[in-house]
Amino acid sequence: MPTPHPSRWRRRKAARPDEILAAALASFAERGFAATRLEDVAGRAGISKGTLYLYFKGKEELFEAVVRATLLPSIERVEALAATFEGPSAQLLERLLLAFAGVVDSRTGALPKLVIAEAGNFPDLARFYLNEVIRRGLRLIGAILRRGIARGEFRAVDVDHAVFCVVAPMLLGALWKNSLEAYDDAPMDTQALARVHLDLLLRGLEAHRP
Amino acid sequence: MPTPHPSRWRRRKAARPDEILAAALASFAERGFAATRLEDVAGRAGISKGTLYLYFKGKEELFEAVVRATLLPSIERVEALAATFEGPSAQLLERLLLAFAGVVDSRTGALPKLVIAEAGNFPDLARFYLNEVIRRGLRLIGAILRRGIARGEFRAVDVDHAVFCVVAPMLLGALWKNSLEAYDDAPMDTQALARVHLDLLLRGLEAHRP
DNA sequence: ACTAACTTACTGTCTGGTCAGTTACTTGCT
DNA sequence: AGCAAGTAACTGACCAGACAGTAAGTTAGT
Numbered sequence: 001m002p003t004p005h006p007s008r009w010r011r012r013k014a015a016r017p018d019e020i021l022a023a024a025l026a027s028f029a030e031r032g033f034a035a036t037r038l039e040d041v042a043g044r045a046g047i048s049k050g051t052l053y054l055y056f057k058g059k060e061e062l063f064e065a066v067v068r069a070t071l072l073p074s075i076e077r078v079e080a081l082a083a084t085f086e087g088p089s090a091q092l093l094e095r096l097l098l099a100f101a102g103v104v105d106s107r108t109g110a111l112p113k114l115v116i117a118e119a120g121n122f123p124d125l126a127r128f129y130l131n132e133v134i135r136r137g138l139r140l141i142g143a144i145l146r147r148g149i150a151r152g153e154f155r156a157v158d159v160d161h162a163v164f165c166v167v168a169p170m171l172l173g174a175l176w177k178n179s180l181e182a183y184d185d186a187p188m189d190t191q192a193l194a195r196v197h198l199d200l201l202l203r204g205l206e207a208h209r210p
Numbered sequence: 211m212p213t214p215h216p217s218r219w220r221r222r223k224a225a226r227p228d229e230i231l232a233a234a235l236a237s238f239a240e241r242g243f244a245a246t247r248l249e250d251v252a253g254r255a256g257i258s259k260g261t262l263y264l265y266f267k268g269k270e271e272l273f274e275a276v277v278r279a280t281l282l283p284s285i286e287r288v289e290a291l292a293a294t295f296e297g298p299s300a301q302l303l304e305r306l307l308l309a310f311a312g313v314v315d316s317r318t319g320a321l322p323k324l325v326i327a328e329a330g331n332f333p334d335l336a337r338f339y340l341n342e343v344i345r346r347g348l349r350l351i352g353a354i355l356r357r358g359i360a361r362g363e364f365r366a367v368d369v370d371h372a373v374f375c376v377v378a379p380m381l382l383g384a385l386w387k388n389s390l391e392a393y394d395d396a397p398m399d400t401q402a403l404a405r406v407h408l409d410l411l412l413r414g415l416e417a418h419r420p
Numbered sequence: 421a422c423t424a425a426c427t428t429a430c431t432g433t434c435t436g437g438t439c440a441g442t443t444a445c446t447t448g449c450t
Numbered sequence: 451a452g453c454a455a456g457t458a459a460c461t462g463a464c465c466a467g468a469c470a471g472t473a474a475g476t477t478a479g480t
Contacts, residue, residue: 011425011478030330034244037469048427050472059470117327119389120240126393134390155413161399161406168378175385179329180344183336189371196371203365204414221444221459247435258461260438269436 009047017055019045022107024066029110029178033063033118063118064125067111071133074108082140089148090202093166096144100170101194109174116175138163145205154205169197219257227265229255232317234276239320239388243273243328273328274335277321281343284318292350299358300412303376306354310380311404319384326385348373355415364415379407 023044027036038059042049056062081099085092103109119126141163148154173190181188233254237246248269252259266272291309295302313319329336351373358364383400391398 007478009426009478013425016425032242032244032327032331034242035331038471039469049470050428051426053471054425113326116323116385116389117242119393121242121245123393126390130390130393157410158402158406161403162410164382164403165379165407165410168382169375172374172378172381175326179326180336180340183329183333183340192368193371193374196368197375200367200372200375200411200414202414203416204410204412206413217444218442219444219460223459226459248437249435259436260462261460263437264459 016045016047016051020047020052020055020062021066021069024062025070025107025110028063028066028114033059033114033121038062060122063122067115067125067129070108070111071129074103074106075133075136078103078137079140082144089144089151089153090205092144093141093148093202094198096141097166097170097194097198098191100167101173101190104170104174104177104190110178112171112174113178137167141166148205152207155207157205166201169193226255226257226261230257230262230265230272231276231279234272235280235317235320238273238276238324243269243324243331248272270332273332277325277335277339280318280321281339284313284316285343285346288313288347289350292354299354299361299363300415302354303351303358303412304408306351307376307380307404307408308401310377311383311400314380314384314387314400320388322381322384323388347377351376358415362417365417367415376411379403 020041024036024041027041027044038052039049041062042052045052052062056065078096078099081095082092085095115126115129119129142159145154145157145159145162145166149156149159170190170193173188173193176188177190230251234246234251237251237254248262249259251272252262255262262272266275288306288309291305292302295305325336325339329339352369355364355367355369355372355376359366359369380400380403383398383403386398387400
């Protein structure tokens with residue numbers, strides 16, 4: 001996106017923060033926290049390094065802001081979906097995983113890699129992510145499984161471990177898309193992966209015995 | 211391991227490389243490539259920074275050596291297992307995943323996180339890992355699935371995507387163990403996860419229809 | 421003319437890499 | 451066996467480059 005203006009720069013106080021966050025997410029996701037230079041982030045956002053410091057206190061604050069800002073919309077979207085549903089559990093699980101596949105393909109998909117990679121360097125952020133994302137998400141899926149079991153739709157499985165198996169393929173897809181996919185021949189089809197996973201998973205959970 | 215010798219240091223040319231590699235793996239795994247300081251690696255290995263340079267050319271070479279050295283034994287172990295087996299496909303899959311669970315719990319389990327995190331900064335390494343580990347592993351599992359389908363043991367599924375679903379839970383376990391597990395209350399039971407996953411997966415693959 | 425958004429040139433610190441010097445161990449000579 | 455003389459493993463102080471953060475100066479907009 002080239003500047004449509006002939007002048008050297010424009011004052012755009014309102015638009016800057018989001019642009020900086022987007023640039024930072026991209027840089028952090030491809031290089032990691034320590035290896036990204038703030039000058040690159042600034043360049044990507046179409047500003048100079050100094051300007052960046054008008055909007056964020058420093059590198060760490062920027063990093064945390066990126067994670068929080070990118071995360072919140074997705075969390076709410078997924079939880080809203082689950083709260084209002086009342087049909088069969090298999091269908092709920094299907095909707096949830098397809099929505100998750102959508103998240104994987106979006107900007108938000110870069111976060112898991114980022115958090116996993118930097119968990120050792122940012123204990124506070126790691127705990128935040130663990131509590132507000134992982135545990136919340138796993139609890140949500142666990143509740144669906146328990147609901148299905150209680151209703152006689154699913155077999156009685158070890159729910160605490162099964163939730164891991166439910167999210168793993170999509171999560172791995174998110175990591176793949178943001179690391180090794182670039183070196184592979186063809187891009188991964190996240191929706192197709194979700195459907196194959198659902199096919200296997202729902203059969204694996206099915207309660208009917210002949 | 212404290213030095214049993216009272217003197218300041220000992221000449222131990224033969225033992226150094228492995229000790230340095232072990233120290234480097236630990237540091238890289240918890241901090242990432244850019245954030246680990248060679249002085250820390252040296253300290254962990256019980257030597258000074260200068261000595262490190264007698265054994266490795268620089269930080270990048272050390273990093274690649276860590277990955278290669280940690281990887282090769284595990285690859286061979288898993289492939290040997292698959293090559294000689296001739297029983298039912300479900301049992302082969304079971305053995306393979308339980309072996310994989312063992313790898314996850316070992317030092318090698320730190321590698322996926324490392325490679326995923328640094329893929330953007332080390333294109334050569336990423337391609338090496340993609341070709342020699344990922345593709346090889348997926349091909350192996352794909353072959354088992356196709357074998358099961360051909361023998362009428364498994365349903366006809368989309369093999370290319372299903373292999374992802376087969377490895378995802380264990381791989382995610384490896385990532386978990388090396389990032390967020392430290393902040394969780396209890397350690398994850400990898401073997402239990404593998405068993406639950408196998409239970410779900412094998413039911414999902416089963417060919418019998420009532 | 422005024423001000424706030426923005427830039428640019430600068431500083432201090434941190435760390436990868438080097439190298440001159442030190443010390444453990446070995447070898448050969450008596 | 452004892453003891454230089456030699457050598458290779460190892461150290462630690464140092465240097466150069468890179469980069470986070472700063473602040474004085476410049477320009478767009480009102």
